[in-house]
Amino acid sequence: MRVSSLSDPRVIDLVSKYFVPVWVSRDDYQRDPRDKDQKAELMRLDQERARRKMKGGNVCVFIIAPNGDVLATQPVQLAYKPENLLPLLQEIIEEQKLGPRSEEAIRASADKPADAKPKNEGGRFIHIWTRLDTGGNQGLSNDRVELTAAQWKAFLPPVEAKPGTSWDIPEEIAHKLYQYGYPPGPQWMTKDCKVMKGTLKATLVAASDKEARIQLGGEMELKFPLGKPTEGRVMARFVGVARVDRKKQTLASLALVSERADYVWYWQGKPQPRKMRIAWELEP
Amino acid sequence: MYRGSVLLVAALAVTAVFAAERDEALIRTQIERIKESEINAWRKIPWTASLLGARRAGEREKQPIFLFTYDGNIETGRC
Numbered sequence: 001m002r003v004s005s006l007s008d009p010r011v012i013d014l015v016s017k018y019f020v021p022v023w024v025s026r027d028d029y030q031r032d033p034r035d036k037d038q039k040a041e042l043m044r045l046d047q048e049r050a051r052r053k054m055k056g057g058n059v060c061v062f063i064i065a066p067n068g069d070v071l072a073t074q075p076v077q078l079a080y081k082p083e084n085l086l087p088l089l090q091e092i093i094e095e096q097k098l099g100p101r102s103e104e105a106i107r108a109s110a111d112k113p114a115d116a117k118p119k120n121e122g123g124r125f126i127h128i129w130t131r132l133d134t135g136g137n138q139g140l141s142n143d144r145v146e147l148t149a150a151q152w153k154a155f156l157p158p159v160e161a162k163p164g165t166s167w168d169i170p171e172e173i174a175h176k177l178y179q180y181g182y183p184p185g186p187q188w189m190t191k192d193c194k195v196m197k198g199t200l201k202a203t204l205v206a207a208s209d210k211e212a213r214i215q216l217g218g219e220m221e222l223k224f225p226l227g228k229p230t231e232g233r234v235m236a237r238f239v240g241v242a243r244v245d246r247k248k249q250t251l252a253s254l255a256l257v258s259e260r261a262d263y264v265w266y267w268q269g270k271p272q273p274r275k276m277r278i279a280w281e282l283e284p
Numbered sequence: 285m286y287r288g289s290v291l292l293v294a295a296l297a298v299t300a301v302f303a304a305e306r307d308e309a310l311i312r313t314q315i316e317r318i319k320e321s322e323i324n325a326w327r328k329i330p331w332t333a334s335l336l337g338a339r340r341a342g343e344r345e346k347q348p349i350f351l352f353t354y355d356g357n358i359e360t361g362r363c
C-alpha cells in the first residue's frame with residue numbers, strides 16, 4: 001500500500017484534502033502507543049465491519065463518519081491499486097458533499113515528526129537502507145541504529161597504526177549493524193533476525209595530522225523467520241569507507257554498501273533467490 | 285638508494301590516497317542510488333498521530349476519517 005496507492009499523487013491529494021488520515025499498526029508500532037481506549041476503538045470498528053459483512057482484514061482501508069460509523073471499507077487486495085481506491089474516495093466525497101479541510105485544521109491534527117536523539121551520551125546513529133533488485137518493487141527499508149561512543153570508536157585507527165594496518169571491528173558491533181540487513185517486507189521483528197556470520201575489517205589507507213582514511217570490508221550471513229516453516233536468508237559482502245577527524249578524535253563519515261547481496265526464501269520447499277542491495281551511512 | 289626508497293614510498297602513498305578517493309566516490313554513488321529509489325510520497329499525507337486523535341478531529345471538523353490498518357511498521361518500510 002505505501003509504495004502503491006498511498007504514494008499515488010491523486011490518492012494523496014484526496015486523502016489529504018477531504019479526510020482526517022490516520023494509520024494504525026496492528027502490531028502496536030505507533031509512535032504514540034495505543035492505550036486501552038485506542039485498542040477498544042479499533043476493536044469496535046473491526047466488529048462493526050464484520051457485523052455489517054463489509055470486506056476487510058488486518059490490512060484494510062476504513063472510511064469512518066464523523067460520528068464513528070463505518071461508511072466503507074476496502075481490503076488491501078483491492079486498495080493497493082489506485083484505480084480501486086480512487087473511485088471509493090470520490091464516491092464518499094460526492095455522497096457526503098464534503099468540502100476540503102482548512103489548512104489550519106490539517107496543521108493542528110498532523111503528527112509532528114519525532115526528533116530522535118541518541119539515548120547514550122556521545123551516541124551516533126547509523127542509517128540502514130535495503131532494497132530488492134528483482135521482483136515487485138517493495139520500496140526501501142529504512143532503519144536507524146545507535147552506536148555508543150565506545151562502539152563507533154572501534155572504527156578509529158589504533159594509536160600506532162600506519163597506512164596498511166588492519167584491525168577487526170568487534171563482532172558485537174558488526175552484528176548490531178548487520179541485523180538490519182534484511183529486505184523490506186512484512187517481516188518486521190528485527191530482534192528475531194540472527195546474524196549467523198558477521199565480520200567487518202578496517203584498514204588504514206592514509207593518514208595526515210588532520211584526517212585518517214579507512215577502508216572497510218566485511219561479510220555477513222543473516223537468517224530471519226518468515227513464518228513457520230519458512231525462513232529467509234541473506235548472504236552479503238560489503239565494502240566501505242570512513243574518515244576520521246584526528247584532531248577531534250571522532251568519526252567524520254562512514255559509508256558501507258553491499259558489493260553483492262543474495263536473498264533467498266523458500267516456497268513449498270523450493271528456493272526463491274533474489275538480488276538485493278544494502279547500505280549503511282553515519283548520520284551527520 | 286635511500287632517496288629512491290623514499291620516493292617509492294611517497295608514490296605508493298599518493299596512489300593509495302587516489303584509490304581511496306575513487307573508492308569512496310563509487311561507494312557514495314551506490315548509496316545515493318539506493319536512497320533515490322525510495323518511494324516515500326505517502327509521508328506527504330498529514331497523518332494524525334493516533335486513532336482517537338483522528339476521531340476527535342473528524343468529529344470537530346465534521347470530516348470523515350481515512351483509516352489504514354496494517355501489520356508491521358510502515359515507518360521502517362517493513363509492512
